[in-house]
Amino acid sequence: MNALAATSRNFKQAAKLLGLDSKLEKSLxxxxxxxxxxxxxxxxxxxxxxxxxxxxxxxxxxxxxxxxxxxxxxxxxxxxxxxxxxxxxxxxxxxxxxxxxxxxxxxxxxxxxxxxxxxxxxxxxxxxxxxxxxxxxxxxxxxxxxxxxxxxxxxxxxxxxxxxxxxxTGKPVDLGGSLGRDAATGRGVLFATEALLAEHGKGIAGQRFVIQGFGNVGSWAAQLISEAGGKVIAISDVTGAVKNSNGLDIAKLMKHSLENRGIKGFDGGDAIDPRSLLTEECDVLIPAALGGVINKDNANEIKAKYIIEAANHPTDPEADEASTSDSIWQTNTPTATKCTICLKCFLSEFLLQILSKKGVLILPDILANSGGVTVSYFEWVQNIQGFMWDEEKVNNELKTYMTRGFRDVKEMCRSHHCDLRMGAFTLGVNRVARATVLRGWEA
CATH class of the missing domain: 3.40.50.10860 (Leucine Dehydrogenase, chain A, domain 1)
Known part of the structure; x- marks a missing residue:
């Protein structure tokens, strides 16, 4: 399924959960x-x-x-x-x-x-x-x-x-760019991961992480996770992949990557096949590269308990979208029940989804990697006001926004008895639909 079909499918599921008027749905x-x-x-x-x-x-x-x-x-x-x-x-x-x-x-x-x-x-x-x-x-x-x-x-x-x-936005600081912008998406991934793990009584420290991609997002996420006590055991980029079960030295890996234009040849771990990275046993898997990397061909082999989508659209709906599995509701809400009407709709349209059946929790991209656009907003505000913030203020505000975003998504999950992806999509679609109607949209 290509990216447009997959995104539109998620939107249509959210529109169905929200009961949007068909003409408004088409307009959106x-x-x-x-x-x-x-x-x-x-x-x-x-x-x-x-x-x-x-x-x-x-x-x-x-x-x-x-x-x-x-x-x-x-x-x-x-x-x-x-x-x-x-x-x-x-x-x-x-x-x-x-x-x-x-x-x-x-x-x-x-x-x-x-x-x-x-x-x-x-x-x-x-x-x-x-x-x-x-x-x-x-x-x-x-x-x-x-x-x-x-x-x-x-x-x-x-x-x-x-x-x-x-x-x-995303300009050099000398031209009005915001402090903290380079790290923003990776730092947002850290804050989103903290919020998800906290729901299950866990923290970053002691968790084992696997990260696909070592560009701006993946490298910052790896560095910040390591600083927070997480153990990054495997990383890949376009040149190769490396694994160390005791935890990679991220500072040394970043130095090696800069000097050699990639992580290939890093001696702080064992070289592994990049294709096997996604199926390494770990607590948290962070795809931070291209879209569509988790699909029906490898989803059965995923061993992570949590997937944090730092990339855009890394999980194909055939491997993911939660609709009919008994393990769909994984948000620590004992009173949650499945929506029979929605379940019937889903049963008529979609197959059992692989990762949902395995009980893997996925934090979707439209929440997990929103740190970049959030700090872009801060940069835009600073430019318009002509008043620059220090980096501590940027990072504190980012944490507030990411934590609040997770809380709002969870509330939609409770309201519509859906998984985190549909919680995020219903939240986003509902806000846009309300704004559209308030501005004078007519059926």
Whole structure:
């Protein structure tokens, strides 16, 4: 199931649980605007190269649309649509005043020089500058982009509209970026994991973690978890995977990765097949790389008790979505009962789901990895106010938002007798639906 189909399926299940009017449901699903542009640039060797750029603006009922821009060779309209929709629900779950958007350019950034990346970014900005803005659509970094990319977008946009630091987030601190932004998604993963484990009388300390992905999110999550007393026993990236049952030395692994452009060859553990990483025995599994990595082919082999979705859409619905298993309700609420009406609906539409039957608890991406967009919101607020926060304030506010988000999701689980994913989706969809109706939507 591709990302768009999977995301739409989760939305439709949430809409059914909420009893949304069919016309409102359709309205919420259709993107506000889809943009596709050609970006032609001169390369360093004098030849011309053309790339296709996308920006999908999904919803703005709750505020300016918000979402990253990724540079990756597999960027396509379906992926961008799915991620834009996810951003709409994610910002609503986090309860920050944004809608959802996503963008990307179909390219391989590793094959482009810095000057080529700058030219590509500036051309893309020229094509979309009149459709983004401080109170319209606020981009941010994503896969294959970084703070430097945002600096180029800011500069190019400002040529048309005057200096506008709040038009993008994830900028360098010297251009109005927020302290704590680099670590925000990984730190949010830590806070979300703490909240989930606390529901079951546990803490980070002493738990065994496996992390797939050692980029910005995975490396920060690993470092912060290790500092909190967790034992990270296995990690992978695009170069390989390493395992140490006694716990990896994350500081040394980060140094090795920076010096060698990957974790391959690290001597602080045993090299393992990256394909086996997801099925390593552990307490907490954190997929922090690409989507769709947990699927019906490997879900039966998952040995983790908890999955924290630090990546976007890492779990395919065929491996996950909780509908008919006796183990679906795993939220420490003794009085919870299954909703017979919803159960009948699910039985008619969906198969028994693998991970749910195994009793694996999944903290969904629209909650677990919302730390990045939350601190992006803080950055936007600081830019608009012209008043910068210290890092302690950023981190304290982030913990407040992540903890409150988990609490709100749990409340939806209790109200609708559903699992954490559906709790998050019903929370997000309900908030967007209410805002849409309050602003004057008519059937």
């Amino acid at each position: 699903l259709i993107p506000f605007r889809e943009i596709k542009v050609e970006c032609t640039i001169p390369k360093d060797d004098g030849t011309l190269a053309s790339y296709v750029g996308f920006r999908v603006q999904h919803d703005n009922a709750r505020g300016p649309m918000k979402g990253g821009i990724r540079y990756h060779h597999e960027v396509d309209p379906d992926e961008v649509n799915a991620l834009a929709q996810l951003m709409t629900w994610k910002t609503a779950v986090a309860n920050i005043p944004y809608g959802g958007a996503k963008g990307g350019i179909g390219c391989s950034p590793g094959d482009l020089s810095i000057s080529e990346l700058e030219r590509l970014t500036r051309v893309f900005t020229q094509k979309i500058h009149d459709l983004i803005g401080i109170h319209t659509d606020v981009p941010a970094p994503d896969m294959g982009t970084n703070s430097q990319t945002m600096a180029w977008i800011l500069d190019e946009y400002s040529k048309f509209h005057g200096y506008s630091p709040a038009v993008v």
